[in-house]
Amino acid sequence: MTQLLQLSISGLALGASYALIALGFSVVYRASRLFNFAHGELLSLGAFLMTALVDVLPWWLALFAAAALTGGLAALLERTVLRRMVGRPVFTTIILTLFLGLLLRAGIVIAFGTDTRGMPTPWDAMAEVQVGNATVLLSSLVSLGATTAVLVLMHALVQRTPLGVAMRAASESQEVSLALGIPVGRVLAFTWFLAGATAAVAGIFLGMFPRSVDSNLGYVALRAFPAIIVGGLESVVGAVVAAFMLGLLEVLSQAYVNPHLGAFGHNFHAVFPYAAMILFLVLRPRGLWGEHEVRRV
Amino acid sequence: MPTRPLVIRYEDDLQLFPGLWHKAGAVLTLAVALGYPWLASERWLTVGNLGLVAIVGAAALMVLTGFAGQVSLGHAAFLALGAYTVAVLGNKWGWPFWLALPLAGAVSACVGVVIGAFALRLRGLYLAIVTLGLVFLTQHVLLAYPEVTNGLSGTSVPMYWWFRGDVGSAASVGDTWQLGPVVLGFERKLYFLFLPLAAGTVWLTKNVQRSNSGRAMMAVRDQDLAAEVLGVSTTQARLQAFGVSSFLAGIAGAMFAFQQQYITVEPPFDLNLSIQFIAMIVLGGVGSVFGAVSGALAFTFLSPLAESVGHALPLIQQLTSAQQATVLLSVVVVLVLVLEPMGLFGVWLRIRRYFQAWPFRY
Numbered sequence: 001m002t003q004l005l006q007l008s009i010s011g012l013a014l015g016a017s018y019a020l021i022a023l024g025f026s027v028v029y030r031a032s033r034l035f036n037f038a039h040g041e042l043l044s045l046g047a048f049l050m051t052a053l054v055d056v057l058p059w060w061l062a063l064f065a066a067a068a069l070t071g072g073l074a075a076l077l078e079r080t081v082l083r084r085m086v087g088r089p090v091f092t093t094i095i096l097t098l099f100l101g102l103l104l105r106a107g108i109v110i111a112f113g114t115d116t117r118g119m120p121t122p123w124d125a126m127a128e129v130q131v132g133n134a135t136v137l138l139s140s141l142v143s144l145g146a147t148t149a150v151l152v153l154m155h156a157l158v159q160r161t162p163l164g165v166a167m168r169a170a171s172e173s174q175e176v177s178l179a180l181g182i183p184v185g186r187v188l189a190f191t192w193f194l195a196g197a198t199a200a201v202a203g204i205f206l207g208m209f210p211r212s213v214d215s216n217l218g219y220v221a222l223r224a225f226p227a228i229i230v231g232g233l234e235s236v237v238g239a240v241v242a243a244f245m246l247g248l249l250e251v252l253s254q255a256y257v258n259p260h261l262g263a264f265g266h267n268f269h270a271v272f273p274y275a276a277m278i279l280f281l282v283l284r285p286r287g288l289w290g291e292h293e294v295r296r297v
Numbered sequence: 298m299p300t301r302p303l304v305i306r307y308e309d310d311l312q313l314f315p316g317l318w319h320k321a322g323a324v325l326t327l328a329v330a331l332g333y334p335w336l337a338s339e340r341w342l343t344v345g346n347l348g349l350v351a352i353v354g355a356a357a358l359m360v361l362t363g364f365a366g367q368v369s370l371g372h373a374a375f376l377a378l379g380a381y382t383v384a385v386l387g388n389k390w391g392w393p394f395w396l397a398l399p400l401a402g403a404v405s406a407c408v409g410v411v412i413g414a415f416a417l418r419l420r421g422l423y424l425a426i427v428t429l430g431l432v433f434l435t436q437h438v439l440l441a442y443p444e445v446t447n448g449l450s451g452t453s454v455p456m457y458w459w460f461r462g463d464v465g466s467a468a469s470v471g472d473t474w475q476l477g478p479v480v481l482g483f484e485r486k487l488y489f490l491f492l493p494l495a496a497g498t499v500w501l502t503k504n505v506q507r508s509n510s511g512r513a514m515m516a517v518r519d520q521d522l523a524a525e526v527l528g529v530s531t532t533q534a535r536l537q538a539f540g541v542s543s544f545l546a547g548i549a550g551a552m553f554a555f556q557q558q559y560i561t562v563e564p565p566f567d568l569n570l571s572i573q574f575i576a577m578i579v580l581g582g583v584g585s586v587f588g589a590v591s592g593a594l595a596f597t598f599l600s601p602l603a604e605s606v607g608h609a610l611p612l613i614q615q616l617t618s619a620q621q622a623t624v625l626l627s628v629v630v631v632l633v634l635v636l637e638p639m640g641l642f643g644v645w646l647r648i649r650r651y652f653q654a655w656p657f658r659y
Contacts, residue, residue, distance in 0.1 A: 091366075096635075098575070109620065229423060229426050268437065281427060282418070285423065
């Protein structure tokens with residue numbers, strides 16, 4: 001029971017990071033109708049910027065600065081390259097973002113090298129806290145809290161502010177929004193900024209103690225894909241809920257499913273979400289909360 | 298002056314080489330292909346062999362993505378299946394390569410059809426992510442049975458002429474032949490094995506493209522609803538595309554394994570390999586066999602060039618040579634996508650149109 005509680009908390013903490021990643025994918029998909037395969041590299045860029053910035057700024061300021069810089073870069077990418085891709089086939093945008101990701105990755109290696117870095121934290125990185133009978137890392141709790149706060153803030157921004165209304169309108173129909181006087185271009189750039197900034201926050205918390213920051217951190221985003229797909233590409237809420245489920249599934253299956261599979265179980269938790277996703281999509285091709293599209297051929 | 302020959306009969310549309318220029322081009326290509334192994338150095342011969350492997354792999358992806366419009370990130374999985382099939386058949390039972398090669402295609406095709414069945418209801422991005430999942434699952438399965446695949450440390454890929462028990466291991470393809478003044482080293486022998494395979498693949502995909510099954514695939518790609526209304530079975534067309542594509546990908550994987558002689562699961566067979574094949578067909582131009590061939594050749598021959606250029610450029614010097622090649626190729630692919638959506642095929646069309654319309658510019 002203690003183990004279950006302990007695993008659930010670390011699963012939720014992992015899920016919270018996945019939720020931030022999924023949120024970035026989902027808002028970008030809703031705004032630009034493209035799936036940003038370079039998102040993982042934004043995440044790793046954010047983490048690397050953070051490791052560099054804490055040397056000159058206090059921790060919390062460095063967090064904001066890293067997020068803002070990463071967001072700025074994402075907005076720049078949107079403005080210079082991806083906005084030209086509006087209306088081009090899905091295929092083209094997939095390739096383009098994949099290769100932009102490769103370029104970003106090379107840029108990160110050039111700027112920060114290939115060494116593995118620890119993510120500095122203002123608290124003791126290995127500090128542990130008692131929750132009931134379970135012992136959990138303080139970092140896990142903080143990342144769970146911080147990411148949840150970011151998620152709530154994002155929700156408030158999208159639902160309650162004029163900017164959020166503009167974002168929702170632009171994702172609904174760009175032409176109608178333009179006709180109503182919404183500066184769709186700027187809204188798109190802002191959406192990408194948000195996606196980049198949340199990716200950086202996710203990267204920073206993912207780089208903390210049990211893990212570390214290296215140039216492969218961006219691959220974590222690949223592991224969040226099942227959540228985005230199962231949650232439904234168009235639904236931000238669905239993606240976030242599915243991301244928490246994914247985090248739980250991954251951690252719990254590592255503890256309870258892997259040992260029963262013998263040799264096959266080694267690292268099985270890393271691919272289990274993908275297997276689950278494939279089976280799930282056979283039953284519901286549009287995901288849990290995806291737009292229901294009636295199409296029979 | 299007509300800008301293309303007027304096609305009035307179905308037979309004309311079916312012709313492989315409709316005009317004099319096409320015939321001349323085919324003869325020239327054949328001459329270059331036959332002359333290349335005698336003129337190229339050892340290093341460029343290896344590149345040429347990889348180019349032939351890439352042609353088969355890119356043509357395979359072209360059937361699935363270019364003709365049938367099914368975006369797949371799972372190409373690496375099919376190549377891995379083909380590669381490991383020949384490796385296991387050669388190591389465990391000492392099968393000759395010419396028997397293992399089609400079986401590699403068959404194994405890969407079986408998996409491809411099963412995945413195709415799963416993919417019937419998915420489209421676009423959902424399909425891309427599911428096929429990406431296939432890459433991870435394949436990697437996991439290959440690594441989970443080290444007694445068969447030798448796990449992380451990788452496995453050698455023997456290449457026998459005949460069953461091992463009959464002739465002994467001396468009958469491997471690896472040794473050099475001396476036929477009078479002609480020396481046939483391993484790479485050169487491979488080249489003459491790969492050349493007909495690549496040519497056969499090009500011919501096969503060209504036949505798929507101009508037959509009714511290919512037209513069905515293109516109808517599904519362009520508008521599946523309309524295709525179904527017109528009596529095209531979208532299920533059948535999609536499954537055929539997955540079957541043909543994964544069969545050829547399995548062959549390409551087997552060829553790659555023979556060329557490498559020693560394979561591991563990762564690095565070669567990961568998402569990056571899938572991306573490379575997608576880059577090839579994008580570079581060449583999506584939807585044409587010419588695009589697959591030219592893209593595959595451009596990509597494989599640019600990689601060593603990019604490595605040598607990379608040493609001279611200031612910032613990217615500090616990367617490894619493979620990363621340098623990746624960076625320069627990524628720049629090329631991004632530029633092609635932004636500026637010339639139809640790839641090399643589009644450039645070729647533009648040049649041809651210019652000369653056909655000469656001296657007028659329209």
